[in-house]
Amino acid sequence: MSMIAAPLEHLDLATVLKVSQAVSGEMALDKLLDTLMRTAVEYAGAERAVLMLAREAGPRIAAEATTSSERVAVRLCDEPVTGALLAETILRHVLRARENVILDDASAPNPFSSDPYIARRQPRSVFCLPLMNQAKLIGVLYLENNVAAGAFAPARTAVLKLLASQAAISIENGRLYRNLAEREARIRRLFDANIIGIFMWDFDGGTLDANDVFLRMIGYDREDLAALRIRWTDMTPPEWRERTAEMTRELKLHGQAGPFEKEYFRKDGSRVPVLLGGATFEPGGNEGVAFVLERTELKRAEERYEQAIAAAEAGFWEWDVPKDEFFVSPKLLEMTDFAPGTRFAGRADFMARAPFHPDDRMQWERAVKELFASGGTRRTMEIRTIHGDETHWALLSGMCVRDAAGKILRWTGSATDITARKLAEQALREAQGALARANRATTLGMLGASIVHEVNQPLGAIAASAAAGSRWLSAQPPDLDKAQRALERIVNDSRRASAVVGRLRALVKRQAPRRDRVDLNEAIREVLALAQDEVRRNDILVATSLAADLPVVEGDRIQIQQVVLNLVVNAIEAMSALDGRRRQLTIGSAREDANAVRVEVRDSGPGVDPSHAERLFEAFYTTKADGMGMGLAISCAIIEAHGGRLWVGPNGSHGAAFCFSLPVLAAT
Amino acid sequence: MAAERPVVFVIDDDPSMRHALEDLVASVGLEPRVFATPQDFLQARRADAPSCLVLDVRLPGASGLAFQQELAKAGIHLPVIFITGHGDIPMSVRAIKAGAVEFLSKPFRDQELLDAIHAGIERDRLQRQAAAAIAGLQQRFATLTEREREIMALVIAGHANKRIAARLGVAEGTMKVHRGQIMRKMLAQSVQELVRMGDLLGKPKS
Numbered sequence: 001m002s003m004i005a006a007p008l009e010h011l012d013l014a015t016v017l018k019v020s021q022a023v024s025g026e027m028a029l030d031k032l033l034d035t036l037m038r039t040a041v042e043y044a045g046a047e048r049a050v051l052m053l054a055r056e057a058g059p060r061i062a063a064e065a066t067t068s069s070e071r072v073a074v075r076l077c078d079e080p081v082t083g084a085l086l087a088e089t090i091l092r093h094v095l096r097a098r099e100n101v102i103l104d105d106a107s108a109p110n111p112f113s114s115d116p117y118i119a120r121r122q123p124r125s126v127f128c129l130p131l132m133n134q135a136k137l138i139g140v141l142y143l144e145n146n147v148a149a150g151a152f153a154p155a156r157t158a159v160l161k162l163l164a165s166q167a168a169i170s171i172e173n174g175r176l177y178r179n180l181a182e183r184e185a186r187i188r189r190l191f192d193a194n195i196i197g198i199f200m201w202d203f204d205g206g207t208l209d210a211n212d213v214f215l216r217m218i219g220y221d222r223e224d225l226a227a228l229r230i231r232w233t234d235m236t237p238p239e240w241r242e243r244t245a246e247m248t249r250e251l252k253l254h255g256q257a258g259p260f261e262k263e264y265f266r267k268d269g270s271r272v273p274v275l276l277g278g279a280t281f282e283p284g285g286n287e288g289v290a291f292v293l294e295r296t297e298l299k300r301a302e303e304r305y306e307q308a309i310a311a312a313e314a315g316f317w318e319w320d321v322p323k324d325e326f327f328v329s330p331k332l333l334e335m336t337d338f339a340p341g342t343r344f345a346g347r348a349d350f351m352a353r354a355p356f357h358p359d360d361r362m363q364w365e366r367a368v369k370e371l372f373a374s375g376g377t378r379r380t381m382e383i384r385t386i387h388g389d390e391t392h393w394a395l396l397s398g399m400c401v402r403d404a405a406g407k408i409l410r411w412t413g414s415a416t417d418i419t420a421r422k423l424a425e426q427a428l429r430e431a432q433g434a435l436a437r438a439n440r441a442t443t444l445g446m447l448g449a450s451i452v453h454e455v456n457q458p459l460g461a462i463a464a465s466a467a468a469g470s471r472w473l474s475a476q477p478p479d480l481d482k483a484q485r486a487l488e489r490i491v492n493d494s495r496r497a498s499a500v501v502g503r504l505r506a507l508v509k510r511q512a513p514r515r516d517r518v519d520l521n522e523a524i525r526e527v528l529a530l531a532q533d534e535v536r537r538n539d540i541l542v543a544t545s546l547a548a549d550l551p552v553v554e555g556d557r558i559q560i561q562q563v564v565l566n567l568v569v570n571a572i573e574a575m576s577a578l579d580g581r582r583r584q585l586t587i588g589s590a591r592e593d594a595n596a597v598r599v600e601v602r603d604s605g606p607g608v609d610p611s612h613a614e615r616l617f618e619a620f621y622t623t624k625a626d627g628m629g630m631g632l633a634i635s636c637a638i639i640e641a642h643g644g645r646l647w648v649g650p651n652g653s654h655g656a657a658f659c660f661s662l663p664v665l666a667a668t
Numbered sequence: 669m670a671a672e673r674p675v676v677f678v679i680d681d682d683p684s685m686r687h688a689l690e691d692l693v694a695s696v697g698l699e700p701r702v703f704a705t706p707q708d709f710l711q712a713r714r715a716d717a718p719s720c721l722v723l724d725v726r727l728p729g730a731s732g733l734a735f736q737q738e739l740a741k742a743g744i745h746l747p748v749i750f751i752t753g754h755g756d757i758p759m760s761v762r763a764i765k766a767g768a769v770e771f772l773s774k775p776f777r778d779q780e781l782l783d784a785i786h787a788g789i790e791r792d793r794l795q796r797q798a799a800a801a802i803a804g805l806q807q808r809f810a811t812l813t814e815r816e817r818e819i820m821a822l823v824i825a826g827h828a829n830k831r832i833a834a835r836l837g838v839a840e841g842t843m844k845v846h847r848g849q850i851m852r853k854m855l856a857q858s859v860q861e862l863v864r865m866g867d868l869l870g871k872p873k874s
Binding site: 464 | 681682683684685687688689691692694695696751773774775776777778779781
């Protein structure tokens with residue numbers, strides 16, 4: 001601090017530069033505030049200084065500096081603004097008018113004479129100035145001197161104004177830096193976890209970084225990476241260039257793209273088929289990240305299917321409708337587990353005895369009935385057959401022959417085994433699901449991990465203070481004074497922990513500037529497609545009731561889909577333990593009123609205990625054994641950032657109904 | 669050696685964590701010394717007392733793990749106990765391999781930390797005793813004459829008196845006088861003890 005202790009008359013540009021550098025060089029926010037406060041007090045010749053930082057909910061006191069016998073003490077805090085520390089009317093004026101206030105002698109009559117603080121504390125000189133970064137108010141610095149009038153002479157205030165503008169930039173940077181450092185570490189862990197191939201690229205073809213999975217996939221090593229030998233443009237075979245250009249356009253336009261299929265040349269010239277998705281680091285930026293899955297396994301499954309098709313003879317049936325004679329070819333008998341030569345007493349006999357999945361049998365019968373009634377001739381459907389533990393898939397394709405009067409004479413058709421193709425499709429869906437999950441992990445997951453760290457900090461302090469406090473109390477004799485102080489620290493740290501949650505909400509809100517026109521029904525259908533595997537695996541019946549003429553809403557499509565997906569996954573999880581009762585998931589959309597639409601996700605699970613309903617939306621509250629308690633809190637923040645509301649109620653006698661409303665886009 | 673109270677050093681950039689740890693350490697009758705940064709710690713005078721260091725993994729500037737290595741390089745052999753807000757297994761393995769006493773994730777149970785602190789202090793106490801013993805030996809060794817040191821090396825290497833005398837070109841009687849002098853100055857009761865002292869001093873045996 002020696003450079004700041006220079007006598008005032010020696011203040012020159014060099015000193016100002018030094019101070020300005022001391023403030024601008026400090027990235028750690030706590031240290032920056034400490035340096036700023038010391039510098040401000042010593043330069044201005046102030047006795048006290050208070051720093052307010054602007055928050056969404058209004059300014060809060062972030063630091064207070066006091067001097068006593070030539071020493072400056074700085075206290076960092078996060079407290080509401082009160083009239084006990086400063087003249088609030090002056091602060092309000094500075095906040096509103098965004099201009100400096102200088103009182104050379106506050107004890108003389110002035111526009112702020114009636115302020116209770118001035119009346120009580122009678123400061124002599126007061127100087128209050130806004131910290132502005134471009135047009136944005138970052139905070140307010142309040143200085144006072146209770147001894148001398150006119151303490152804040154123009155020469156001093158000029159330096160302070162310079163300092164203030166530098167500090168405003170640095171505080172903003174410090175805040176950003178703190179967020180950034182934490183997120184950077186989280187991204188790194190995902191990157192190094194090597195679950196999925198990841199590489200960072202620029203549009204010019206450069207590969208900035210890649211993890212081991214990706215390098216193995218393309219047969220390069222770290223040396224190639226370091227020597228800039230890996231260029232994704234060169235790795236793209238000619239027939240995939242057009243597709244890749246399409247993806248690049250999408251990335252430039254929307255900031256993300258995929259999942260796409262393409263191929264890469266390996267280092268040895270062979271090819272590797274991949275599935276990839278990507279995102280730019282920032283809108284309009286030149287760099288981004290891509291997630292890559294090798295498709296070789298998938299490709300093999302598809303080839304197996306093609307071979308099977310080539311080799312397969314389809315099974316056939318023929319139904320003489322007037323006589324009710326039902327013929328089944330040997331291949332179809334085999335497909336339906338009947339012994340060769342089995343005969344049937346009419347079609348109904350075959351349908352009842354064949355091992356169709358009950359749901360599919362019902363659907364097929366309904367479709368055939370409708371076809372016969374409608375006068376159409378052809379109908380195809382994919383159905384399941386059950387063989388012990390195995391499920392097979394068959395494509396049924398039927399055709400009916402009518403007489404001149406339209407009466408049905410024959411119903412014939414073929415059955416093709418499509419199990420291999422179905423498995424390939426399922427593998428593809430799973431791969432897509434893995435990609436989607438990886439994408440989500442980079443945003444929500446990372447955010448969660450970083451919040452956990454931040455909240456563990458005050459929790460650690462609380463635990464240690466509580467342990468110390470209880471030891472002071474059980475000492476002989478008890479040290480009540482020290483126990484009291486331990487309790488005070490616990491109270492402060494609890495506030496800090498809850499402030500973390502506030503910051504999380506603020507973060508989500510800050511990320512909502514995207515304004516797409518969102519068709520909610522389409523968004524819901526996409527989410528259901530994504531959750532299809534999960535639905536099937538948990539044996540859940542899905543029903544939708546989507547209003548046909550739903551108006552579009554405005555907002556971030558991905559975020560809204562995250563909310564829907566989160567509610568759907570919650571509903572599935574809620575029903576996964578059900579025994580006996582129908583597992584029914586219902587998703588509905590409807591007009592709430594002229595200005596809003598509503599989406600409902602209903603399940604038939606155990607429902608929500610009304611005494612928990614309020615707390616469900618709090619961060620870190622969970623009823624799941626392995627839950628983090630972040631899903632609903634984040635969903636709630638997303639919906640609120642879109643000007644809507646998220647709530648929960650009972651779904652009839654069984655289950656829960658999670659609903660949210662969003663404002664409709666005003667007609668233009 | 670001064671029998672001062674054991675000292676517990678704490679480096680954590682989080683002010684409330686720092687205060688809480690300071691108070692917790694004081695509440696069990698140990699002497700806390702807390703610092704916000706590794707630099708503050710390095711600049712402070714350290715008392716000559718058994719001590720250990722409680723270190724946050726995430727420090728401003730260098731990481732706690734890097735600072736642990738820096739300490740070892742600087743010859744400061746303080747037992748280190750790591751605390752972290754969000755630790756992972758590879759990180760803790762690295763820390764323990766580099767000689768850390770314990771690796772605790774926040775929030776931790778107070779007894780876990782205090783046990784680790786006591787273990788650290790005990791480790792330091794033993795290190796200090798060993799260091800003091802060696803320092804005493806070195807002092808005594810310094811009182812030996814050039815010739816006596818030469819003879820001590822040969823004795824340690826296992827040569828008989830007669831051989832040593834012949835090699836140095838002195839009478840065997842003279843040689844025995846030297847040898848008696850060495851045993852007295854080094855406070856060695858037997859040749860075996862002298863050999864052990866030689867090991868501790870790191871003298872070559874031949």
